[in-house]
Structure formats: structure tokens, C-alpha cells
Amino acid sequence: MTLDQIKEKIEMGLPGSQVEILDPFRDGVHIKAIVKYTGFQKKSILEQHRMVYDTLKEELKEEIHALGLETLAI
Incomplete structure (x- = not known):
């Protein structure tokens, strides 16, 4: 999975x-x-x-080893 695909999945x-x-x-x-x-x-x-992790549930099982997050309310 590319970085662009991860971005699209979250969006x-x-x-x-x-x-x-x-x-x-x-x-x-x-x-x-x-x-x-x-x-x-x-x-x-x-x-x-959790909201972000839920968008990448499957990818976190196999493709993404570690995901650091910075979340901001706008």
C-alpha cells in the first residue's frame, strides 16, 4: 500500500x-x-x-507495522 493510498483511505x-x-x-x-x-x-x-485506526483496520493487521498519529480538531 502506498502513502497516497493510506491518505485516501483515511480521507x-x-x-x-x-x-x-x-x-x-x-x-x-x-x-x-x-x-x-x-x-x-x-x-x-x-x-x-480510534477513529483514524478504524479507517485502517485491515492495513494495520498486515501492511502497516507502526502508525504514529497527530490529530487536530478544526
């Missing part, structure tokens, strides 16, 4: 979100996502992260 699961995907180790399996989304308002950080 589809969280319509209207702004997503930036980084690959700091350049290995394709240790990914950082910065996600800005109005739906995060009044949600705890844990709830925000």
Missing part, C-alpha cells in the same frame, strides 16, 4: 479531513499521519485516534 473514512502522511524511516511500514478533522471536536485524543 474516505473521515470525509472532509485534511491528511498528511509521512514516512520518516523511508521504509513504508513505519508511518506518521497528521489528521485534521472537524469530527474530532469534543472527542478525547483516544477517541480521535
